[in-house]
Amino acid sequence: MTKDELTELVRHAGVVGAGGAGFPTHVKLQATDIDTYVINGAECEPLLYVDQTLMLNWASYLIAASKAISSVMGCKIVFGVKQKHGDCISALQAAGGDVCVLGDYYPAGDEVILLHECVGRIVPEGGLPLHVGAIVNNVETLYNIGRALEGKPVTHSFVQVGGAVLSPGVWSVPLGVEASKLVEAAGGPTVDEPVFVDGGPMMGQYHKDANFPVTKMTKAILVLPSNSAFARYENMPVSVMLRQARVACCQCSECTMVCSRYLIGYDLRPHKIMQAMAYESMRLPEIVQSAMLCSECNLCSGLYACPMHLSPRRVNQVIKGAMRQQGVKPQFEKKAIYPRAERPFRLVPTKRLMSRLGLGTYDVHPPFNGEFVAERVKIPLKQHTGAPSVPVVSLHDEVQEGDLIAKLPDNALGANVHASISGLVEEITSEYIAIRASGL
Numbered sequence: 001m002t003k004d005e006l007t008e009l010v011r012h013a014g015v016v017g018a019g020g021a022g023f024p025t026h027v028k029l030q031a032t033d034i035d036t037y038v039i040n041g042a043e044c045e046p047l048l049y050v051d052q053t054l055m056l057n058w059a060s061y062l063i064a065a066s067k068a069i070s071s072v073m074g075c076k077i078v079f080g081v082k083q084k085h086g087d088c089i090s091a092l093q094a095a096g097g098d099v100c101v102l103g104d105y106y107p108a109g110d111e112v113i114l115l116h117e118c119v120g121r122i123v124p125e126g127g128l129p130l131h132v133g134a135i136v137n138n139v140e141t142l143y144n145i146g147r148a149l150e151g152k153p154v155t156h157s158f159v160q161v162g163g164a165v166l167s168p169g170v171w172s173v174p175l176g177v178e179a180s181k182l183v184e185a186a187g188g189p190t191v192d193e194p195v196f197v198d199g200g201p202m203m204g205q206y207h208k209d210a211n212f213p214v215t216k217m218t219k220a221i222l223v224l225p226s227n228s229a230f231a232r233y234e235n236m237p238v239s240v241m242l243r244q245a246r247v248a249c250c251q252c253s254e255c256t257m258v259c260s261r262y263l264i265g266y267d268l269r270p271h272k273i274m275q276a277m278a279y280e281s282m283r284l285p286e287i288v289q290s291a292m293l294c295s296e297c298n299l300c301s302g303l304y305a306c307p308m309h310l311s312p313r314r315v316n317q318v319i320k321g322a323m324r325q326q327g328v329k330p331q332f333e334k335k336a337i338y339p340r341a342e343r344p345f346r347l348v349p350t351k352r353l354m355s356r357l358g359l360g361t362y363d364v365h366p367p368f369n370g371e372f373v374a375e376r377v378k379i380p381l382k383q384h385t386g387a388p389s390v391p392v393v394s395l396h397d398e399v400q401e402g403d404l405i406a407k408l409p410d411n412a413l414g415a416n417v418h419a420s421i422s423g424l425v426e427e428i429t430s431e432y433i434a435i436r437a438s439g440l
């Protein structure tokens with residue numbers, strides 16, 4: 001198989017980054033001068049066990065897929081897995097995989113940090129892994145590449161339902177299933193006023209209701225009490241959060257001292273950004289634009305670092321959003337990056353983070369429950385970075401699981417979307433295609 005053939009199979013299958021922003025994988029595969037492919041199995045968010053489920057149950061499949069990529073791309077493949085996940089390491093190694101053993105700290109799975117640990121290279125500020133000759137993909141993305149090699153598109157996502165539910169579990173879930181159905185399948189909430197997190201308790205997306213759909217990027221649906229620290233931070237309106245940032249920041253710099261991107265050597269100092277915001281000073285463009293270097297790991301917020309219960313992370317999100325909206329593309333000085341000398345002493349052990357979050361009671365290893373059976377799905381047309389896909393089916397069409405239902409627009413960044421169940425197309429909107437399962 002040639003690289004072009006591999007890329008075309010992956011493009012057709014609609015594979016996108018399953019562990020992050022959903023960047024289309026076929027675009028990553030077009031990179032040239034790649035000598036290393038790192039598979040991210042760090043699963044560093046507390047409470048999550050999805051990638052471990054995959055590595056334990058599909059180790060041989062993952063290694064076979066990685067070998068196919070390695071022979072086509074001519075690069076070495078290494079899996080980054082935490083030392084504490086010894087069973088996953090053993091399974092991958094027994095199947096012939098090369099594993100880089102990571103320490104148990106957060107956020108070891110940030111691709112910049114992972115590359116430093118596994119390959120000894122640091123991505124330049126504002127750059128990408130390909131700028132240091134590497135590609136990083138999550139374990140589930142590799143699984144989906146493996147399926148693409150067999151001509152099978154992305155139709156399901158492995159999703160953990162955990163936190164305050166009766167029977168936590170991991171399911172293979174058809175895309176477009178509403179989160180509430182999964183919470184129901186997990187026995188329902190065990191707290192009176194639940195809130196819902198799409199993802200982990202540090203970087204996940206907060207929702208008041210469980211009416212959001214499972215997408216190619218969904219890893220977990222966590223149910224948390226509405227009075228949990230995560231809910232308090234994420235629920236705060238942006239205006240209140242910015243006002244608090246202006247009046248309450250005492251410039252102690254605790255946020256910068258633990259900032260994972262600062263410690264890796266980037267010129268990102270969240271306390272300086274907070275100061276610039278306090279004085280509404282756009283005269284410090286280089287400080288404000290440094291928010292673009294933030295991985296949104298959330299260590300700087302009151303969840304872990306800030307004694308004043310502020311969230312530099314959310315301030316950075318606001319700045320990043322505004323810059324993107326205005327089309328501002330920050331320029332970073334091209335320079336070599338070196339980890340700061342104090343980094344080894346400032347890494348945040350996951351155990352300490354867990355005890356700070358106060359979510360230890362929810363840390364249970366859930367069983368894999370197989371495939372989730374859906375009666376109806378609302379499959380989003382945008383489950384990836386780039387433009388929404390364009391429907392290629394009509395109302396009342398009969399579709400089979402795996403049929404192409406929406407196409408990546410010509411000459412645009414994006415991904416194909418396929419039917420996740422067999423059935424009747426019930427609704428087509430600018431945002432989703434709804435399918436009702438045959439016979440239900």
Ligand code: SF4
Pocket residue numbers: 248249250251252253254255256270271274305306307308309310311312
């Ligand atoms: S830790 Fe909090 S109070 Fe201290 S500088 Fe950072 S944002 Fe300000």
Ligand code: SF4
Pocket residue numbers: 255258259260261262268270293294295296297298299300301312313316
């Ligand atoms: S979220 Fe905070 S700690 Fe994490 S990279 Fe961004 S500024 Fe640094």
